Amino acid sequence: MKRALGLGEIMVQMNPTEKGALRFQTLFERHVAGSEANTIIQMQRMGVECSFLTAVGADEFGKVILSSLRSEGVNTYGVVEDRINPTGVYFVQRSYPVPDKTMVFYYRKDSAAAHFGPENLKDEYFVDLDLFLVSGITPALSDSCNQAALKSIELAKKSGAQIAFDTNIRINLLKTKENAIRVLEPFVRKADILFTGAGDMAMLFGNDSEVAKEKIIEMAESAHIIVFKKGADGVEALVSGKRYSMPSYKVPVIDELGGGDACDGAFLASYLQGKSIEDSLRYANVAGAITVSLKGDIEPLPDWQAIETFLNVHGAGEKRLLR
Ligand code: KDG
Numbered sequence: 001m002k003r004a005l006g007l008g009e010i011m012v013q014m015n016p017t018e019k020g021a022l023r024f025q026t027l028f029e030r031h032v033a034g035s036e037a038n039t040i041i042q043m044q045r046m047g048v049e050c051s052f053l054t055a056v057g058a059d060e061f062g063k064v065i066l067s068s069l070r071s072e073g074v075n076t077y078g079v080v081e082d083r084i085n086p087t088g089v090y091f092v093q094r095s096y097p098v099p100d101k102t103m104v105f106y107y108r109k110d111s112a113a114a115h116f117g118p119e120n121l122k123d124e125y126f127v128d129l130d131l132f133l134v135s136g137i138t139p140a141l142s143d144s145c146n147q148a149a150l151k152s153i154e155l156a157k158k159s160g161a162q163i164a165f166d167t168n169i170r171i172n173l174l175k176t177k178e179n180a181i182r183v184l185e186p187f188v189r190k191a192d193i194l195f196t197g198a199g200d201m202a203m204l205f206g207n208d209s210e211v212a213k214e215k216i217i218e219m220a221e222s223a224h225i226i227v228f229k230k231g232a233d234g235v236e237a238l239v240s241g242k243r244y245s246m247p248s249y250k251v252p253v254i255d256e257l258g259g260g261d262a263c264d265g266a267f268l269a270s271y272l273q274g275k276s277i278e279d280s281l282r283y284a285n286v287a288g289a290i291t292v293s294l295k296g297d298i299e300p301l302p303d304w305q306a307i308e309t310f311l312n313v314h315g316a317g318e319k320r321l322l323r
Helices: 035-045 060-071 137-141 143-158 177-190 198-205 209-219 259-272 277-292 304-314
Strands: 003-007 011-016 028-033 049-057 079-082 089-094 102-107 131-135 162-166 193-197 225-229 235-239 242-246
Touching: 003 035, 003 143, 011 060, 028 035, 028 060, 035 049, 035 131, 035 137, 035 259, 049 060, 060 079, 131 137, 131 143, 131 259, 137 143, 137 177, 143 162, 143 177, 162 177, 162 259, 177 198, 177 209, 193 198, 193 259, 198 209, 198 225, 209 225, 225 259, 225 277, 235 277, 242 277, 259 277, 277 304
Parallel strands: 003 049, 003 131, 011 089, 049 079, 131 162, 162 193, 193 225
Antiparallel strands: 011 028, 089 102, 225 235, 235 242
């Protein structure tokens, strides 16, 4: 069985039952979400044995996060329960002011996860590991998180694991483009498998997508796989110099959040378990499509059976045995 470890913040997500401006919402669904955890749970559902590193508050929201990870079978040995700082929370606003677009409002400053640091890492977390995953959100949370992410990469590399990194820029945390490059560049350079999207590349390198792509390819000096996520336009990948492209599936979008994480997780789980690049990209698109068509980041993440059912309906198309 392949083994993966993720690091990142998990928050409680308050998602209104109705679309529209938050000030008019009175009813909310409580979900649990966080980019790297979403990706890890996607991988776990597709048969990878996963563990997660983070800190949660010793509070009710921390408890629901722990039980969500555990109910998925994700190993939580490395989760710290912080008695001082609280679990982060964020609110979702759907279809306002831009129809069909989702906005988020965070209450995560000084959260427990932002206090996670290199002192919380143990060598044993990195033994027998195939893949370590982190994204640009984690080093942007705090200096201690940045240090923890860098040290984790060092320990993971030492144990022979591959490093997967998603640029995942949160400009409200990183503030400026210059700071985003300063914080993220070391991670882009160290990644073996890099995920990025059109929005992130434009933020880092400007609006000309071809120029931006060339710049990120140049920076990703260790990456043998770079996956470019283009939302409704599907995914492209550059794998050891060879280019691949896979169109997306057209589905009704209910909540865009988590679609990119599902895509990363399905790609990684498929690739680690020996699927071809084409199939890994196809399953990544399926996972993304299913996730954006429902509310919540984690609940919709498909397992192999759900992917197979989707493909049997949406084509690509012959009945295939996924395992
Ligand atoms: O990818 C979806 C995430 O962005 C969301 O669930 C919350 O992790 C999150 C973040 O920091 O934005």
